[in-house]
Amino acid sequence: MDIDDILREVDPTFDSIPDETRDLQSLTRAWVAERSSPELLEWPADGLFERVNDRIKQQIEKIEDMTGDMDPKTNFALIVIQTELERYKYLVRSYLRARIAKIDKHTLHYLSSHELRARLSPTELAYATRHQALLHNHYLSSFLSSFPPALQNLNDTTGNSSMIETPDLDTAIFIRLLRDMIVEGRGTDQDGNMDCKNGDIVILRWSDAKKLVDSGFAEIV
Amino acid sequence: MALPLPPGLVPTEVAFLCEMEMVTVVPRQRLESIPLLSGKTPALRPPHRAQLPLWLALLLKKQRRANIVAPPWLLADSLKDIVNQETNVDPEAFSLPPPPPMRSDGRGSARPYAQASSEPRPGETVLSPPFLPSCTGDAPSGYLPYHWLELAETLLAHAADDVPNAAEVRALLRDLQEVRAAKMRGSTAHLGAGAGGVLNLRGVGAMELAESRGFVLGVVEGVRRLGASAEAGRREEEEEERRNGGGGDGDASDEEMGF
Numbered sequence: 001m002d003i004d005d006i007l008r009e010v011d012p013t014f015d016s017i018p019d020e021t022r023d024l025q026s027l028t029r030a031w032v033a034e035r036s037s038p039e040l041l042e043w044p045a046d047g048l049f050e051r052v053n054d055r056i057k058q059q060i061e062k063i064e065d066m067t068g069d070m071d072p073k074t075n076f077a078l079i080v081i082q083t084e085l086e087r088y089k090y091l092v093r094s095y096l097r098a099r100i101a102k103i104d105k106h107t108l109h110y111l112s113s114h115e116l117r118a119r120l121s122p123t124e125l126a127y128a129t130r131h132q133a134l135l136h137n138h139y140l141s142s143f144l145s146s147f148p149p150a151l152q153n154l155n156d157t158t159g160n161s162s163m164i165e166t167p168d169l170d171t172a173i174f175i176r177l178l179r180d181m182i183v184e185g186r187g188t189d190q191d192g193n194m195d196c197k198n199g200d201i202v203i204l205r206w207s208d209a210k211k212l213v214d215s216g217f218a219e220i221v
Numbered sequence: 222m223a224l225p226l227p228p229g230l231v232p233t234e235v236a237f238l239c240e241m242e243m244v245t246v247v248p249r250q251r252l253e254s255i256p257l258l259s260g261k262t263p264a265l266r267p268p269h270r271a272q273l274p275l276w277l278a279l280l281l282k283k284q285r286r287a288n289i290v291a292p293p294w295l296l297a298d299s300l301k302d303i304v305n306q307e308t309n310v311d312p313e314a315f316s317l318p319p320p321p322p323m324r325s326d327g328r329g330s331a332r333p334y335a336q337a338s339s340e341p342r343p344g345e346t347v348l349s350p351p352f353l354p355s356c357t358g359d360a361p362s363g364y365l366p367y368h369w370l371e372l373a374e375t376l377l378a379h380a381a382d383d384v385p386n387a388a389e390v391r392a393l394l395r396d397l398q399e400v401r402a403a404k405m406r407g408s409t410a411h412l413g414a415g416a417g418g419v420l421n422l423r424g425v426g427a428m429e430l431a432e433s434r435g436f437v438l439g440v441v442e443g444v445r446r447l448g449a450s451a452e453a454g455r456r457e458e459e460e461e462e463r464r465n466g467g468g469g470d471g472d473a474s475d476e477e478m479g480f
Contacts, residue, residue: 017348020260025352028241036229055258062256076284077255080277084257087276090237094224101223172441174229174422174430178347187418188448189455194419199318199349201430203420203441219349221230221430 020055024088027052031095033213033220038171038206040102040110043121052092059085099124107132108155108164169207175218176201184208229434235427239371240276241351245290245358252286272357275375282380291384292355293362294319295373300393302363307400315404315424319355319364350427370398370428401426405433409440 026048034041043049059081066078103110103120107128110116117125136154144152156163177183177200184193185204196202201221212218230238248265255262263271270290273281281287293299306316355366366372373394381387411420422430445452 018260020258021352024241024259025348028238028351029349032230032238035224035226035234038228059258077253080255080262080280081257083276083280084259087237087240088258094234097222097224098226101225104223170445172438172445174434176349178349183419185418186452188445188452192419194421196421197423198321199423201422201425203422203437204418205445208418216347221427 023048023051023055027091027095029219031091031098034095034098034102036173036220038173039167039169040099040106040116040119042119043124049092049121052088056085056088056092059088100127102167103128104131106165106167107135109166112155112164169210170205172203173206173209174201174203174221175209175213176221177212177218179217181212181217183212227435229438230427230431232428232431235368235431236371236375238351238427239368239375240274240279242275242356242366242368242372243272243352243354244275244278244292244356244372245270246273246278246281246287247290248281248287250286252281270358272354275356275372279375279379282383289376289380289383290358291376292357292360292366292372294360294364294366294369295376295384295390296362297386297389297393299362300390300397303365304393304396304400307397307404313404315401315422316365318424319361319366322353322355365397365424365426367427369426370394401429402432405429406436409437 026044030041030044030048063078063081063085066074066081103124110120111128111132120128139154140152154163177196177198180197182193183196183202183204185191185208194202202218209218209220213220226234246265247270248267250265250267252265254264259274262273262277265271265287278287278289282289294303303316350367353366354360356368356372360366373390376384377387377391377394384390405422405425408420408422
């Protein structure tokens with residue numbers, strides 16, 4: 001038993017942030033990151049979305065129960081609950097739609113390798129596969145079938161250029177540092193590093209920022 | 222179905238985010254705790270102050286159920302200090318963001334707010350705006366938090382009677398906005414030679430970022446495209462040097478690449 005555990009037992013405010021609030025923060029951070037990053041990010045692995053969806057379902061059931069009694073006191077609470085539910089649903093929807101936009105744009109890229117496929121949730125993977133199959137069939141029936149067989153591929157890499165479009169990983173993004181650290185970046189004329197503090201907003205290339213974001217030292221804003 | 226918006230938060234999304242900031246309210250009516258998805262709200266008992274997210278505080282304000290306490294940094298004196306800091310003391314950089322909120326632990330040292338120890342544990346989420354209490358009644362004065370502009374505008378629009386000296390505050394905010402917008406535009410000048418690919422905008426606000434995101438990123442992209450072939454040549458040279466030098470010369474490129 002750690003001293004922190006003892007402190008937590010005697011002092012209820014010690015770790016006062018409830019799990020629900022932490023989940024909201026994780027969801028918000030995932031949304032902001034997905035909206036701003038040039039490539040698709042990992043699907044949250046710790047079951048965040050299952051938890052969030054379950055809670056939304058329960059909250060909807062609660063609203064259905066509450067609409068039964070028309071007591072003016074609970075009426076206001078109902079308005080608050082519904083307002084919050086809408087805000088929550090907006091976050092979830094916007095997050096999923098931002099991901100679909102990226103999947104749509106570079107479908108073949110995200111289906112091309114095992115590591116990239118692992119970033120998609122099972123539903124997204126099913127969507128991307130089906131979407132690509134439909135698209136390919138459509139191309140085949142409308143024009144590809146009249147090409148010679150050697151030219152029918154959609155993923156040729158001959159002549160040093162791949163047909164599969166990839167997101168530009170050198171796009172500059174804004175990140176916020178979550179601890180004091182030295183940030184290294186690559187520039188056009190020279191590479192450099194900068195001593196930065198917790199809370200600083202820094203512009204650098206996504207390819208340099210990714211390892212900071214993945215390790216939790218920084219977040220995308 | 223796919224989201225048609227460009228990458229990066231647009232101003233309406235930033236405003237949405239800002240509505241999650243916690244503010245302090247003084248309730249005028251009793252209100253029981255409400256079980257929300259983001260946790261239970263505190264039970265409101267006048268005249269005890271309580272901390273609520275901005276969206277809920279605005280809802281209560283509109284129904285005259287509560288008054289919002291303006292954060293200390295939004296008072297005229299604090300804003301005057303910041304304007305002075307921005308224009309006279311340091312006309313180059315943004316004024317500093319608020320220091321990370323700390324609370325003491327039982328061992329005589331300080332640790333970040335809502336975090337069990339000074340170093341985050343693996344897997345523990347570090348809190349950041351809008352989840353830090355930077356706009357409550359206890360926030361430090363003299364520092365602009367990340368969502369300063371949106372929060373100030375919202376309060377002045379929907380709860381102007383809760384902000385002391387609203388007219389003066391409004392004028393000061395406009396001054397701040399102008400002087401900081403000029404700095405934001407000027408910041409791209411540092412992106413030229415010698416920037417080394419990292420640019421620090423310490424103290425910038427969310428709405429300012431959203432406004433200039435397209436411009437700043439456009440400049441960075443343009444510079445990168447123009448210099449792309451030079452950069453590729455430089456990297457090849459460095460690669461060559463490293464292979465020839467055997468890594469023992471201690472030249473700059475070795476240090477940078479070797480981490």
